[in-house]
Amino acid sequence: MQFIDQVRIHVASGSGGDGAVAWRREKYVPHGGPAGGDGGRGGDVVVEADHNLSTLLDLKYQTHYQAQHGEKGRSKNCHGKSGQDCVIKVPCGTVVMDAETGQPIADLVEDGQKSIIAFGGRGGRGNARFATSKRRSPQFADPGEAGVERELVLELKLIADVGIIGLPNAGKSTLISVISAAKPKIADYPFTTLTPNLGVVKKPSGDGLVVADIPGLIEGASQGAGLGHKFLRHVERTRFLLHLIDISSLAEFGPLEAFHLIQTELTLYNQAMAAKPQILVLTKADSSELDEPALAQLQGQLVAALQETVTHRLEPPLVYVISSLTRQGVEPLVNRLFELHDTLPVPTDAVELVHDTKAFANDDSAYEVVQGDDGFVISGGKLDRLVRVTDLRNERAVMRLTNIFKAMGLYKSLAKLGAVEGDLVEVGGVQFEYFNDD
Numbered sequence: 047m048q049f050i051d052q053v054r055i056h057v058a059s060g061s062g063g064d065g066a067v068a069w070r071r072e073k074y075v076p077h078g079g080p081a082g083g084d085g086g087r088g089g090d091v092v093v094e095a096d097h098n099l100s101t102l103l104d105l106k107y108q109t110h111y112q113a114q115h116g117e118k119g120r121s122k123n124c125h126g127k128s129g130q131d132c133v134i135k136v137p138c139g140t141v142v143m144d145a146e147t148g149q150p151i152a153d154l155v156e157d158g159q160k161s162i163i164a165f166g167g168r169g170g171r172g173n174a175r176f177a178t179s180k181r182r183s184p185q186f187a188d189p190g191e192a193g194v195e196r197e198l199v200l201e202l203k204l205i206a207d208v209g210i211i212g213l214p215n216a217g218k219s220t221l222i223s224v225i226s227a228a229k230p231k232i233a234d235y236p237f238t239t240l241t242p243n244l245g246v247v248k249k250p251s252g253d254g255l256v257v258a259d260i261p262g263l264i265e266g267a268s269q270g271a272g273l274g275h276k277f278l279r280h281v282e283r284t285r286f287l288l289h290l291i292d293i294s295s296l297a298e299f300g301p302l303e304a305f306h307l308i309q310t311e312l313t314l315y316n317q318a319m320a321a322k323p324q325i326l327v328l329t330k331a332d333s334s335e336l337d338e339p340a341l342a343q344l345q346g347q348l349v350a351a352l353q354e355t356v357t358h359r360l361e362p363p364l365v366y367v368i369s370s371l372t373r374q375g376v377e378p379l380v381n382r383l384f385e386l387h388d389t390l391p392v393p394t395d396a397v398e399l400v401h402d403t404k405a406f407a408n409d410d411s412a413y414e415v416v417q418g419d420d421g422f423v424i425s426g427g428k429l430d431r432l433v434r435v436t437d438l439r440n441e442r443a444v445m446r447l448t449n450i451f452k453a454m455g456l457y458k459s460l461a462k463l464g465a466v467e468g469d470l471v472e473v474g475g476v477q478f479e480y481f482n483d484d
Contacts, residue, residue, distance in 0.1 A: 051202040051279075053105040054145060057164050059113045060088025060129035062190030064326065066119035076357035081123050081276040082173040085190045086165030089129035092149060095154035100244075102202055113164070116190055119172040129166060135343065139205040139283065140399050145402060151178030151402040155205065163198065165406035167191035170435060187442035188435045201279065203397075204242060206234075206258035207387055208283030209322075212290035213304055217329035218259045220370040221245060225258065225380055246381060255387045258284065275462035278315050280321040285390040286360070288383075293344070293367075294333035301328065301344055302351060309355050321353075321357045323390065325366065327379065332369040339395075346371055360386070415459050421470030422460060424482070431453075433474030457482075 070078030079375025091113050114129030141162060142152040151163035170188030177184055189391045213270050226245025243259040281287065289308065291301045299307065305326070312320040326348050328334075328341075336344065345365040352363055364382070368375035413426025430452060437443045451457065451473075460471065460480055469480040 050102045050106045051204075052199065053102045053109070054197065055105055055109045055111060055134075056195070056197055056198050057091040057111045057132070058195040059091050059132075059164035059166040060115040061193045061195035062086065062088045063116035063118040063165035064189045065172040065175070065187030066120075066121060067173045067185065067187045070122070072169075073322045075130065078174040080177050080184055081121055082187050083119035083121070083124040083126065084172050084175065085119045086126035086128040087169050088116045088190070088193045089113030089131045090162045090166050091131045091164035091194075092131050093140070093142055093152060093158045093161050093163055093483035094133055094156060095133040095138045095157055096285070097138050097157040099135060100435050101137065101142070102200055105134070105136070105200060106340075109250060113166055113193065115193070116166070116169045118190075119187070123174055126169060128169070129362075130276075131166075133330035136200060137202055139203045141201045141203060143199045143201065144402070145199050148199075148435040149400040150397050150445070151399060151405075153397040153399060163402070163405055164194040164196060167193045168435075186440040186444065187435055187445070188443075189437050191431065191435050194405060203245065203279045203282055204258050204424050205256070205257040206244060206281070208257040208286060208288055208383060209284040210257060210288045210290060211281065211308060213292065213299065213308065214261070215298075216290040216304075217263070217290045217370055218290055221288075221327075221329070222257055222259045222369075222378075224370045224373065224376060247383065249384055254357055254382060257288075258385075265370030276311075278319065281322075282316070282319060283393055284322070285392060286325065286386055288327055289324045290327045291348075292330055293328045293336060294330035294343075295335050296333065297330075302347060305348060305351055307354075320355070323358050323360045323386070324352060324356055325364070325379075325382065325386075326352060327361065328367045330371075331367050331368060331374055332372050413454070413456070415456075415463060417463055421472065421477075422463065422465060424456065424471060424473045429456075430474040433476050438476065 065085050066082035068080070068082040070081040072078060077119045091111060111132050111134055115125030116129045119126045136154060138155060138157055140154050141150050142154070143150045143163065153165060154161060168191045170190045173187045174186040176186070210222060212218055222243055222245045225247050227323060242261065244475055245257050245259075246254040247257055258281060260278060289305070291304050297304070309320060328344070348365050349363050366375055366379045366382070368379055370376065412462035413424055414431050416423045416425075432447060436447045461482070465471070465480045467481050469482045471478050
């Protein structure tokens with residue numbers, strides 16, 4: 047199955063149903079009065095984490111999502127039916143971001159976790175809602191509020207306990223195939239692995255830890271070389287990293303050079319990533335030409351380099367020497383993984399969310415008046431919403447809207463700016479003529 051970890055989608059919540067204008071007419075009820083019901087609420091757009099999914103593949107091919115609209119109100123004070131929500135299933139570990147700002151607005155980690163990313167529009171009020179002792183026969187009702195449309199970027203960050211990093215051909219896929227049941231593609235050329243591999247390492251107790259093999263990290267990855275930093279997001283949530291270094295005679299880089307190269311790329315990607323606890327693992331010992339004194343010296347040099355560059359250090363800072371082919375040193379390494387898994391805390395600050403203001407209509411009563419060449423433009427969350435839910439074809443509904451404008455001090459604000467009768471005033475995309483209401 048194709049691995050997709052980033053998609054862009056368009057979502058739209060449902061619009062609210064219009065309120066009804068209706069009257070109660072019954073034989074033995076001489077003063078029936080208004081009986082128009084409210085419109086139904088529009089459906090929300092909801093993103094829900096599902097542990098059965100492992101990729102965003104489905105969302106790559108279906109990029110538009112629409113919730114159901116609310117039904118119109120009916121006579122006899124019957125309210126319209128609310129629209130059904132549109133639920134988008136995503137893998138656990140998905141981050142939802144606003145496409146315009148790039149800011150993360152939801153982080154779905156646990157199975158069943160939900161987040162509403164576009165609230166449905168409110169249903170319009172029927173004319174029965176506007177009946178008062180003075181206004182016994184309201185001839186108008188509210189239209190339903192429009193839904194919310196927005197562009198989103200969804201990014202998958204795999205939830206793994208341990209991240210395996212290293213240069214291409216360092217033995218990452220081979221190690222994960224040895225310690226878990228995962229069967230990644232393994233070959234002796236760079237970039238054999240093009241997508242992250244996940245494996246579960248079973249503990250003696252029957253529990254397990256999840257390891258992720260991150261491919262394609264090379265010198266210049268921050269500038270897009272190789273696969274770039276495309277997959278490093280998948281180790282942001284890990285507790286610690288296994289840093290694999292090839293010490294075979296065919297290794298392209300020396301061990302120290304390889305360590306600093308990867309560490310530099312981690313730092314360029316994310317300072318917090320570079321500070322994660324690391325276990326250094328020297329791989330392909332069966333093909334190494336280093337004797338024991340040289341190997342011990344190299345281990346000391348790597349420990350010193352690790353202590354200089356990684357702020358969150360493990361104690362003691364061991365360097366493991368293994369051969370996945372012969373299983374040399376693999377068992378002590380796995381035991382160390384179990385030990386750290388039980389002692390290191392789960393990171394909780396991988397994604398810093400911002401308050402999402404675009405998911406619903408802004409009811410802020412503040413407004414701004416700007417004078418232009420063609421008149422005045424008034425903008426404000428509450429004013430825009432009021433215009434949207436007013437039936438401008440109905441004279442009494444428009445009179446009610448102008449009374450609300452007056453109560454909010456809108457006419458006084460225009461007069462202070464020098465507005466005269468006949469000037470055009472634009473509110474919520476609709477133009478009105480200003481008149482002096484003193």
